Amino acid sequence: MARRPIRPAADNPYSVFVSWSKIVLPLIALGLLSTLFLFTRREEPVSVPVAELEEIAREQRLANPSYAGVATDGSAIAIAAEEISPDGEERFAILRPRAQIDAADGTGMRISAGAGTLDVPGNSAELRGLARLVTTNGYAMETEGVTADLASGRVESTGRLAVRAPFGELEAGRMAYGGTDAGKLIFSEGVRLLYDPPDDAAAPADPAPQTAAPEEE
Incomplete structure (x- = not known):
């Protein structure tokens, strides 16, 4: 039972x-x-496929990383990217990085590029793949890449630049910004300038026409 x-x-x-x-x-x-x-906090729902999660774990990559710090010249530096992954020992590959530098004097620079590398021991970053740079005082630049010293806040181009300035267009073989020259843009190595004054610039006054004195009779 x-x-x-x-x-x-x-x-x-x-x-x-x-x-x-x-x-x-x-x-x-x-x-x-x-x-x-x-x-x-309410945000848009994020759906990550299982296959992508497995790929992230396998490749050891991280989405939307960010870094922020203060350089020795007082500049505030922030770097963000869509993705970061290991690239050797103490180096990381970053996808579509964006950098922002705000100098102590109130000027600043924004940088975007297609790819880059973050060197942890060297405290530096290299942004490449058509880097675009825009300053708060009206300069827009394009170059093949830039290097950034995260300790000093100095940014240098790795190739020639095409620049649109408030006063016209120029080309240069090299550009440096920040560091000991905080807030200053320095162009060198074959600088060529096409001056284009603003449309609202006051035109010089025409000289008064000279007339001959009438002959005495």
Whole structure:
């Protein structure tokens, strides 16, 4: 004959407590979890496919990394990227990096590029793949790449630049910004300038026409 399962006695306080705990505790957990979601900041839902999660774990890459610090010249430096992954020992490859440098004098520079490398021991970064640079005082530049010393705040181009300035267009073989020359742009190595004054610049006054004195009769 089959044995009937033993049920806890209704008058046993411990058994009643255990039975109710199996129901109440999961409900409490669900309530806490719901509260967590209710009080977090509402953002657009993010859906990451399982295959992408496996790829991230396998390749040891991280999405949307960011770095911020202060250079010795007082400049605030911030670097962000869409993705970062190891590239050898203490070096990291960064995808579509963006850099922002705010000098102590109030000027600044924004840099974007297609790719780059972050050197941790050297405290430096290299941005390459058509780097675009824009300054707060009206300069827009394009070059093949730039290097940034994160300790001193100095930025240098790695090739020739095409520059659109407030006063015209220029080309240069080299550009340096920040560091000991905080907030200053320095162009060198074959600088060529096409001067284009602003349209609202005041035109010089024409000299008064000279007339011959009438002959005396």
